Amino acid sequence: MFDPHDNEVEERAEPRRRSLIKRLLRGFVLLNVVCALASVGFALFVKFTHPSVGDEDSDELDLVTVFGGLELKSRATSFRGGSWITMFGGGELDLREALLDPGGATLRVRAIMGGGEVQVPDGWNVELTSKALLGGVGAHRPHGTDDPNAPTLRIEARAIFGGFGVMSED
Numbered sequence: 001m002f003d004p005h006d007n008e009v010e011e012r013a014e015p016r017r018r019s020l021i022k023r024l025l026r027g028f029v030l031l032n033v034v035c036a037l038a039s040v041g042f043a044l045f046v047k048f049t050h051p052s053v054g055d056e057d058s059d060e061l062d063l064v065t066v067f068g069g070l071e072l073k074s075r076a077t078s079f080r081g082g083s084w085i086t087m088f089g090g091g092e093l094d095l096r097e098a099l100l101d102p103g104g105a106t107l108r109v110r111a112i113m114g115g116g117e118v119q120v121p122d123g124w125n126v127e128l129t130s131k132a133l134l135g136g137v138g139a140h141r142p143h144g145t146d147d148p149n150a151p152t153l154r155i156e157a158r159a160i161f162g163g164f165g166v167m168s169e170d
Contacts, residue, residue: 039113043067043087054082059101065089065114074098081105081153086114086162094119096169100151107155111135111162118155122168125152135159139166 047066054061056075061082063070070084070091076098084093084107096119109116115135120126125147130137137157157164 040088043112046085046087050085061093061107063093065091065116070116078102079105081107083108083110084116085110085112086116087112088114090115090162092117092119095124095153096121100124100153102151104152104154107153109155109157109164111157111159111164113161115159115163115165117165117167120153120166120168123147123150124168125150126166127152127154128157128166129155130157130159130164132157132159132163134161136163137165138163141166141168 043066046064050062050064052061052063052065052070054063054072056073057077058074059076059078060080061072061074061084063072063082063084065084065086066089067087068089070086070089070093072091073094074097076095078101079095079098080101080103086109090111093116107118109118120141122141126139126141128137128139137159155164155166
C-alpha cells in the first residue's frame with residue numbers, strides 16, 4: 001500500500017545525502033592538495049640538504065636529482081657504485097666508458113615521481129632487484145653477457161610514481 005509519509009522522508013533525506021557527498025569530495029580534494037604540497041616541500045628539503053656528490057671520474061656517486069635533470073657519463077677507473085635519488089626529475093647515468101671494480105659494484109636508485117636510465121656496457125653482468133608502487137623498473141639488454149666471470153653491477157631500485165630503466169648498447 002502507498003504511504004505518502006514515505007515520500008516525505010525520502011525528500012528530506014536527499015539534501016542530506018548531497019551535502020555528505022559534497023563534504024566528502026571537498027575533503028578528498030583538500031587531502032590531495034595537502035599531500036601534493038607536502039611532497040613538494042619534502043623534495044625541496046632534499047634538494048637543499050643533500051647535494052649531489054661525484055663527477056665523471058668518481059668511483060663512487062651520491063647523486064640527487066630534484067626538479068631537474070642529470071646527464072652524467074662516467075669514466076671511473078674502478079666504479080664501486082653509490083646512490084641516485086630522483087624526485088620530480090630524472091636523467092641518464094651512462095656507465096659504458098667506466099671500468100667496474102673487480103669486486104663488483106652496487107648502485108641504489110630511488111625514483112619518486114621521477115625517473116632515470118642507467119646505461120651499462122654489454123660485457124657487464126647486471127643483477128636488478130626492484131620494488132615499485134604505481135611505477136616500474138626494467139632492463140633492456142639485447143646483447144648482455146652471460147659470462148659468470150664478467151664484472152657484476154648490482155642495482156637495487158625503488159620507484160614510487162616513477163621508474164628506472166637499465167639499458168645496454170643496441
